[in-house]
Amino acid sequence: MSIIRLAFFNFKNSFKSYLSLILSLAFTILVFFNFQNIIYSDVFVLLGQRNKDYIDMLIEVCLVVLLCFLFFFLWYATNVFLTRRKREIGIYIFMGMSNRKIGSLYLVEISFVGITALAMGIGFGVLFSALFQMIMGAVSDLAVDVRFGISAKAIKMTSVSFLCMYLFFALKGFWNITRSSVLNMIMAAKQNEYLHVKPIVLLLKAILGIGVLVLGYYYANKGSRYDTLTNALLAVILVIIGVYLLFGGLIPLVFQLLVSRKRFLYHGQRCLWVNQTIFRMRKNYRTYAMVCIMGICSVSALATGFAMRNRYENLVAFDNQYTFQFLSSQSNIAQTTEAILDGKCTVAYQSSLCALVADSEPLLSSYTDVQQMHLLLSYSDIVQAAKAAGVTFAFDEPANDEVYYLSHLVLLSFITNGEAEPVTIAGKTYRQTQRIMIPYLGYLQKELGCLYVVSDREYERLKEKNDLIYYICNYKLKDDDVFNFEEIRMAFDTIVSNTEENYTARVSIDPYSNEGEWIKALHSLCIFMFLVFIVASGCIMFMKLYNDSFEEIQRYAVLKKLGFSTETLSASIAHELATAYLLPFAVMTVSAYFSVLSLGKMMRADLFSVYVVSMAVVSVMFMLFCVLSITVCQKTLLFARDNR
Amino acid sequence: MNDKKVVEIKNLVKHYGARDFQTTALKGIDLTIYKGDFIAIMGPSGSGKTTLLNILSTIDKPSQGMVMLDGQDVTRISNKALAKLRKDKIGFIFQDYNLLDTMTLQDNIALPLALDGSAPKEILARTKELAAMFGLEAQLRQYPYQLSGGQKQRGAVCRALITNPEIIFADEPTGALDSKAGKDLLQCLCKVNENGQATILMVTHDPHCASYAKDVYLLSDGTIKCRINRGNDRKEFYNRIIDLQTSIGGDFA
Ligand SMILES: Nc1ncnc2c1ncn2[C@@H]1O[C@H](COP(=O)(O)OP(=O)(O)O)[C@@H](O)[C@H]1O
Ligand SMILES: [Mg+2]
Numbered sequence: 001m002s003i004i005r006l007a008f009f010n011f012k013n014s015f016k017s018y019l020s021l022i023l024s025l026a027f028t029i030l031v032f033f034n035f036q037n038i039i040y041s042d043v044f045v046l047l048g049q050r051n052k053d054y055i056d057m058l059i060e061v062c063l064v065v066l067l068c069f070l071f072f073f074l075w076y077a078t079n080v081f082l083t084r085r086k087r088e089i090g091i092y093i094f095m096g097m098s099n100r101k102i103g104s105l106y107l108v109e110i111s112f113v114g115i116t117a118l119a120m121g122i123g124f125g126v127l128f129s130a131l132f133q134m135i136m137g138a139v140s141d142l143a144v145d146v147r148f149g150i151s152a153k154a155i156k157m158t159s160v161s162f163l164c165m166y167l168f169f170a171l172k173g174f175w176n177i178t179r180s181s182v183l184n185m186i187m188a189a190k191q192n193e194y195l196h197v198k199p200i201v202l203l204l205k206a207i208l209g210i211g212v213l214v215l216g217y218y219y220a221n222k223g224s225r226y227d228t229l230t231n232a233l234l235a236v237i238l239v240i241i242g243v244y245l246l247f248g249g250l251i252p253l254v255f256q257l258l259v260s261r262k263r264f265l266y267h268g269q270r271c272l273w274v275n276q277t278i279f280r281m282r283k284n285y286r287t288y289a290m291v292c293i294m295g296i297c298s299v300s301a302l303a304t305g306f307a308m309r310n311r312y313e314n315l316v317a318f319d320n321q322y323t324f325q326f327l328s329s330q331s332n333i334a335q336t337t338e339a340i341l342d343g344k345c346t347v348a349y350q351s352s353l354c355a356l357v358a359d360s361e362p363l364l365s366s367y368t369d370v371q372q373m374h375l376l377l378s379y380s381d382i383v384q385a386a387k388a389a390g391v392t393f394a395f396d397e398p399a400n401d402e403v404y405y406l407s408h409l410v411l412l413s414f415i416t417n418g419e420a421e422p423v424t425i426a427g428k429t430y431r432q433t434q435r436i437m438i439p440y441l442g443y444l445q446k447e448l449g450c451l452y453v454v455s456d457r458e459y460e461r462l463k464e465k466n467d468l469i470y471y472i473c474n475y476k477l478k479d480d481d482v483f484n485f486e487e488i489r490m491a492f493d494t495i496v497s498n499t500e501e502n503y504t505a506r507v508s509i510d511p512y513s514n515e516g517e518w519i520k521a522l523h524s525l526c527i528f529m530f531l532v533f534i535v536a537s538g539c540i541m542f543m544k545l546y547n548d549s550f551e552e553i554q555r556y557a558v559l560k561k562l563g564f565s566t567e568t569l570s571a572s573i574a575h576e577l578a579t580a581y582l583l584p585f586a587v588m589t590v591s592a593y594f595s596v597l598s599l600g601k602m603m604r605a606d607l608f609s610v611y612v613v614s615m616a617v618v619s620v621m622f623m624l625f626c627v628l629s630i631t632v633c634q635k636t637l638l639f640a641r642d643n644r
Numbered sequence: 645m646n647d648k649k650v651v652e653i654k655n656l657v658k659h660y661g662a663r664d665f666q667t668t669a670l671k672g673i674d675l676t677i678y679k680g681d682f683i684a685i686m687g688p689s690g691s692g693k694t695t696l697l698n699i700l701s702t703i704d705k706p707s708q709g710m711v712m713l714d715g716q717d718v719t720r721i722s723n724k725a726l727a728k729l730r731k732d733k734i735g736f737i738f739q740d741y742n743l744l745d746t747m748t749l750q751d752n753i754a755l756p757l758a759l760d761g762s763a764p765k766e767i768l769a770r771t772k773e774l775a776a777m778f779g780l781e782a783q784l785r786q787y788p789y790q791l792s793g794g795q796k797q798r799g800a801v802c803r804a805l806i807t808n809p810e811i812i813f814a815d816e817p818t819g820a821l822d823s824k825a826g827k828d829l830l831q832c833l834c835k836v837n838e839n840g841q842a843t844i845l846m847v848t849h850d851p852h853c854a855s856y857a858k859d860v861y862l863l864s865d866g867t868i869k870c871r872i873n874r875g876n877d878r879k880e881f882y883n884r885i886i887d888l889q890t891s892i893g894g895d896f897a
Contacts, residue, residue: 259747262754266767271751271758279746558742561703562803563730568759 003101007108010089017550020543021081022117027539028073029121029162030128031532035066036154037129069536071165076290076540078110078169080547082176085109103177107170114166118159125158126150199256205249213242213591220598235598239591243292247285251583252278269572272559276576280548287544288584291537295588296595298533299614303596305526306610307603312519315409319509321389321442322474323485324492327355328504333471340491346478351385353377355451356459357468358426373450374425375470377406378459386440389476395434397455404434404453408446423452426462430454442474443507470503485510534618538625541584542632545577549633556637566638573637574630581626589615649712650811650843651677651700656709658695669695671866672709677811682837682844684854686885687863688892693847694815696863700845701734701813702726714810731760735804735842737814741796743788743803749795750775750784753802760807774802778832794825798832805842814846818853830856851889855882864892 011018085106092102129150216238219231255278258264265271281288326333334352341347355375379397386393398404403423422429436453445451454462463469477488489508497504559569593611600607658670669692677683687693698704699711702718711718714733718726736742743752750771757767775781778798788796797817804812817833818826834856836842846857854860855878862869869892874881 259751262750262768263764265751266754266758266762266764268761269759271747271755275744275747275751555744555746558738558744561701561738561742562736562756563727563732563734564756564759565724565727565731 003104004108007105007112010105011109011112014088017084018081018113020546021077022113022120024073024077024539024543025114025117025166026120026124027536028070029118029158030125031536032066032070032162033122033125033154033158034129035063036157037125037151039063040151040153040157067161069533070161072290073536073540074165074169076287077543078166078173080544081110081113082106082173084547086177086180099178099180103174106177107174110170110173114163114170118162121162122155122158199253202249202253202256205245206253207249209242209245209249212238212245216242217594220594221601232598232602235595239296239595240293243296243587243591244286244289246587247281247289247292247583252281252285255281269568269575272569272572273576273579276572277579280576280580284544284548284580287540288580291541292584292588292591294533294537294540295584295618296591298530298537299588299592299611299618300595300599301526301533302530302614303599303607303610304603305523305530307599307605307607308519308526309523310605311409311603318409318439318446319443320511321439321476322444322507323477323509323511324475324488325442325444325507326471326473326492326504327444327448327507328471328473328502329469330502330504331469331471333504334473336495337473337475337492340495341475341488344484344488344491348476348478349388349390350473350475351388352471352473353381353385355470355472356463356466357470358462358466374423375448375451376403376425376459376462377451377453378456379453380456382440382453385474389440389474391438391440393440395436395453398433398453398458400455400458401428401430402433402455403430404436405432406441406445406451406453407435407437408439408449409437425452426465441472443509444472444474447507530614530617534621537584538621541581541622542625542629545580545629546632546636549636552633552637560638569638570634573634577630577633578626581622581629585619585622588618648679649676650679650681650714651675651845652710652712653700654710656696656699656711657707658692658699658704659707669866670699670706673866673868675861675868677843677845679810679843680837680840682834682846682856682858684846684848684857684860685863686848686851686854686860686889689849691863692866693849693863697813697815697845697847701736702730731756732807733810735807735809735812737797737800737804737812737817739816739819741788741793741800741820743796743799745788748785748787749780749791749799752788752799753784753806756803756807770806771802774805777836778802792825793821794828797821797825797829801829801832801836805836809842811843811845814844816848817846818848818850823852826853851882851885854885860885862888862892 089102089105089109092105093099097105216235219238220235222231255274259274259278265274324337326337330336355377358374358376383393395404403425405423422431424430430452439445441451477485485508492506492508495504496506556569560566592615596607596611653673653675656670656673656675657668660667660669673696685693685696695704699706700713702713706719713729716725716729718729721729743749744755747755753774754767754771757770758764771784772781775784778801780795780798780802783791783795783799788799791799797820801812801817814833818829821829830853833842833844833846837844837858844857846853848854855874858874859871860874860881861871870888872881872884872888
């Protein structure tokens with residue numbers, strides 16, 4: 001028989017044992033294809049030119065993440081497959097086949113697997129794509145008309161990247177087989193025979209793991225003004241190492257201690273499933289750790305999405321505090337603008353106040369050097385303006401040596417609150433006791449970046465000394481009245497002036513601008529990523545446990561022969577598998593909490609509800625996969641016809 | 645001798661295969677095992693030994709005939725009751741030990757009682773007691789892969805005995821052991837039998853192995869050809885078995 005025919009024969013006959021590999025590969029391809037499809041569809045182009053930079057960056061990040069995902073998934077899946085096939089096709093050594101030939105056999109078989117998976121992945125991917133587009137349309141409120149369609153380029157890209165990586169791993173397997181000794185091949189089955197790990201080794205690993213994790217959590221929540229990014233990176237690395245050590249050290253240690261407590265152990269099915277769990281743990285702890293880390297990543301991705309969205313909405317609200325704002329040297333600016341506005345629309349609220357240039361440098365000349373500029377507002381003025389806008393000004397009047405800085409939000413600031421530097425205004429040094437993020441003066445606050453609130457007395461004192469005053473005037477139009485926004489803006493443009501004697505500036509915020517559409521796209525992508533990673537980690541767990549169940553068949557056949565009832569064994573299997581899902585879930589729950597906490601700190605958003613919801617989704621997913629695993633394993637181990 | 649019947653089979657017939665290609669593995673077997681017996685069933689390959697043992701141990705069902713186990717007709721009770729019967733009344737010893745490689749010897753021995761829900765304290769005591777009897781105290785904390793074949797098989801015997809079963813079925817228990825380990829194991833079995841702790845039914849093709857039993861039945865072509873009793877001298881018993889074997893002929897394996 002030629003190699004190809006033999007391989008095809010093998011493939012056909014043990015299709016069932018290939019199935020888990022094929023399905024998981026197909027799933028990966030499906031996900032990858034769907035992403036590619038979105039990227040190559042025109043949806044992002046529609047989002048507008050202004051967002052292009054962000055979107056390109058987004059796409060790149062997604063691609064890198066996905067390629068990594070594909071790479072590791074393929075690595076993992078082919079490795080599992082190789083070990084299994086090695087001992088099955090290792091038999092051919094006795095039929096006088098050379099390692100090279102057996103390697104070629106493997107190569108051909110795995111090619112069949114790959115091609116089947118690719119065909120299935122793209123086939124289902126196309127189907128799923130339609131479904132996903134509907135979901136995406138539902139979860140995100142993209143203002144653009146979403147028409148994805150199926151892009152040929154996506155199919156090409158997916159196939160090429162998959163095949164390249166797949167070939168690499170197939171060749172790696174081939175190389176591995178040609179280089180393995182006869183004994184190694186036949187004994188691949190016996191590799192399960194683990195060595196009992198010395199408790200002291202486990203203890204060391206456990207201590208190290210806990211230390212690393214605690215350090216990771218510490219860095220994740222360390223509030224530092226400048227190194228937040230470094231801290232976050234450090235935290236990520238530490239948590240990953242820590243999780244591995246936890247599954248390789250602490251958890252087996254705890255279980256081993258439990259096993260040595262016979263009083264605990266000899267208690268119904270415990271004797272069986274706790275021992276089984278330890279056995280599995282030693283073989284599978286990398287899988288558990290991987291699943292756990294994937295879970296943490298996905299929850300964090302989701303939290304990021306929500307935080308960004310949240311932050312963005314705050315930003316929009318910040319900017320939209322007023323529709324029109326004026327800063328002028330003319331004292332009659334309020335009257336002028338009111339006259340222009342009159343009859344054109346309804347004003348929701350308005351306010352006007354004075355700002356003092358204490359350093360007596362005119363705005364005009366120093367505009368380029370904003371740091372030197374200080375525009376001072378009196379406490380009672382700002383309270384008045386806040387009241388007019390219907391927001392509370394929850395700060396007490398500053399002391400005479402204090403100022404409050406009117407700051408603004410930014411989308412991605414990694415700076416956590418810290419002590420602000422003192423400011424010197426007109427020769428006097430003030431302590432900056434508040435950085436106010438509330439848009440009391442709306443967009444102007446962000447645009448000028450040099451607004452300070454001082455006490456009324458201090459304001460009067462400084463006013464005595466110089467008389468350079470600017471007048472600020474704010475209007476918020478009723479939202480449903482802004483159909484003639486452009487018209488009003490044009491009218492206001494006539495009073496804008498930039499001369500020595502008349503400086504008048506206008507700020508206008510178009511309430512219907514869709515500059516931030518990309519953030520909504522990012523938000524939906526984050527949700528999608530989250531779902532993908534959670535489903536993927538569930539799949540990995542399922543695949544691993546399903547694969548393992550084949551090694552258990554004999555064990556359970558013995559147990560059945562010994563007369564243990566199906567119910568007893570079913571319960572034991574259920575316990576064991578539930579534990580297998582529960583362990584990563586528990587570690588994930590704790591780690592994700594810290595990760596989300598630090599994200600929330602970094603982005604100044606309250607993400608606790610996101611955390612709760614995402615963990616609820618994760619737990620539902622895991623529960624589903626767990627039930628599936630239990631059902632399938634019970635079927636293979638207890639109710640299969642051919643393992644009496 | 646105690647005359648409580650542990651096993652009673654009458655006119656046991658077992659067919660294999662569909663109507664047209666039927667082979668008859670057992671052709672009407674009658675056998676009664678009393679409490680305290682140690683019976684060896686010998687026979688050439690294909691004579692139906694494994695089939696008989698499978699039916700006795702309720703893993704397989706007879707085509708015809710009656711099998712009474714501890715007063716219950718195994719052909720008439722539900723699967724659930726069968727499993728319970730198997731768990732409570734029967735102990736098994738397999739040729740390839742069948743210890744679970746995921747747990748220590750101690751846990752392996754304790755498993756049947758633990759799954760049965762006995763008190764941990766009691767299980768622990770019983771495990772220790774049995775291990776002491778079979779010289780396995782030092783091996784209790786080890787995993788099966790760290791043990792020799794003989795130790796593993798003795799461990800399997802402990803596991804079979806821990807529930808105090810009515811009868812122990814052993815299928816070629818020495819099949820995978822070297823002669824020294826086999827001899828040790830058989831001596832152990834003899835000892836527990838003589839102490840009145842176990843009734844044993846053993847299937848074997850090895851006359852030496854069979855000579856440890858009190859009675860030997862010769863099975864050939866699906867029927868029991870004859871039965872011989874050991875008496876007092878094992879050497880002499882062994883010779884009688886050999887003689888019988890040659891007179892019946894066939895391929896003993
Ligand atoms: N599952 C089966 N299906 C068909 N025939 C069987 C089956 N098991 C055993 N036999 C037949 O029954 C006879 C007895 O077999 P067995 O009990 O295994 O003998 P022994 O164990 O003494 O070697 C043989 O002829 C064998 O071919
Ligand atoms: Mg046999």
